[in-house]
Amino acid sequence: MPTTSDDDALAPYDAVLLLSFGGPEAPDDVMPFLRRVTAGRDVPEDRLQEVATHYHHFGGRSPINDQNRSLMAALEAELARRGSSVPVLWGNRNSTPFVTDTLRAARAEGLLRLCVVVTSAYSSYSGCRQYREDLAAATEELGIAAADLVIDKVRPYALHPGFVAANTDHLVEAVAELEPGDRDSARLLFVTHSIPEAMDDTSGPGDGDGNLYVEQHLRAGHVIAQGLAARAGVTLDHELVFCSRSGSPRTPWLEPDVNDRLVELAGEGVTTVVLAPIGFVSDHMEVVNDLDREARDTAEGLGLRLVRVPTAGTHPLFVEALVDLLQERAAEARSEVVIPEQVDGGDLRPSVCAPGCCPNLRAALPALCGQD
Structure with missing residues (x-):
């Protein structure tokens, strides 16, 4: 775990952004949500209706947002335990709270340097680059309001x-x-x-x-x-x-x-x-x-x-791992020497993605937190 003499081991970041996929909270949200998810992919309406039944089996409400609320609370508690006062924000790609709105509110509160944790552990277009594209699209939508925002992210953590x-x-x-x-x-x-x-x-x-x-x-x-x-x-x-x-x-x-x-x-x-x-x-x-x-x-x-078997969820070891990753990224931002933790000698992915990493095969779209 990186160490620092700063008062807060997440310096220079002002806030943590938990960035997730999102999901409907009520039956009327289901189809609009699915249309946002599949925009530009020419998915037939009957297929969307079929997928919608999955949500309606559970009252039209996805469990993901409540799980993100629980993960936010667990991250806040672990950060506080380590003496960090950095707030945890939450934004979604496909449902409220939309990431654009979260970034707008962060800037209004003077939170200008954010470190992002995505709720996807593995490397792929949909698991990493698409989140980076959504961050780029959000800052583009904000325009001049995003000019003074600095956004970084932690590395993929499947093998942490x-x-x-x-x-x-x-x-x-x-x-x-x-x-x-x-x-x-x-x-x-x-x-x-x-x-x-x-x-x-x-x-x-x-x-x-x-x-x-x-x-x-x-x-x-x-x-x-x-x-x-x-x-x-x-x-x-x-x-x-x-x-x-x-x-x-x-x-x-x-x-x-x-x-x-x-x-x-x-x-x-x-x-x-x-x-x-x-x-x-x-x-x-x-x-x-x-x-x-x-x-x-x-x-x-x-x-x-x-x-x-349950997923990692809010298991204390997973929550601690995410905070370790945040502190690791903060140490990198401070230009400190960092030795990342990884199991099994697997391919260690950087926090700043290399050019051409996990490309968008449909369109060349800008993405943050990368070299391209």
Whole structure:
């Protein structure tokens, strides 16, 4: 963890900005929200109506905003514990509070230098660069009002020890609930959001080999599974599967889908499956609908016992990791020497993205917090 002689270890930042995807808070918000998410992608109306049913199963309210409120409170508490008085702000890409409004309010309060934490741990266009594009679009909309804002962000944190440790803790606790016989024969599926294959192929630095999105998940899953074996004496066969596929059926997306894999495992004689959604930082819609509803229905129809592991959420080790990352970025801003923490020797991503990193394959749009 970086150290400093300054009164506040987050100096020179005036505030932290928690930047998230957003979600509807009421049934009338669902379709406007989905239209914002899919703007410019030519998604048919019937597909939007189909996705809307996922939200209406839960009263038309996404859990993500409440989870962000909880994460904000946890970050504020951890910052205060470390003696920091820097406030935590919150902005969304696709629902209120919109990031543009948050930046406008920050400037009005004299908060001019912000450090951003995004609620996405992994490297990809949708998981990193698109957030940076939204920051650029917000400052462009503000125009002259954003001229004196300085916005930085923490690096992708999929392989940060705290994020991995929080997921390991949850997995150990979930497996402990199984009977000994079930623990020995269970199959462990690490779950993440599917993305187009082309997006994975171009994830990572512009001069690299791509596929960093999948690689980070595989590395994180490997370390988490090792942690389960070391702490609980349970070694499970494990693999990476995907959920929440969307878009044109003609576009190849990452597979296998979690439901398809459950069918295959049941055919192989597996009776217990553990689902660990390490690709998500909280139990938002893709988790509660795709895993707790659809995958559970699939498992019940197959006679499989399904154990679902919680996401990192507000686990203390995850919250501490995010504050460590904020302090690390602040030390960089002060031109101090920083030795970042990383597990498993994985590819260490910088806080300032290199040119061509995780590109937008549809359009060349400006993005903040990068060299291009």
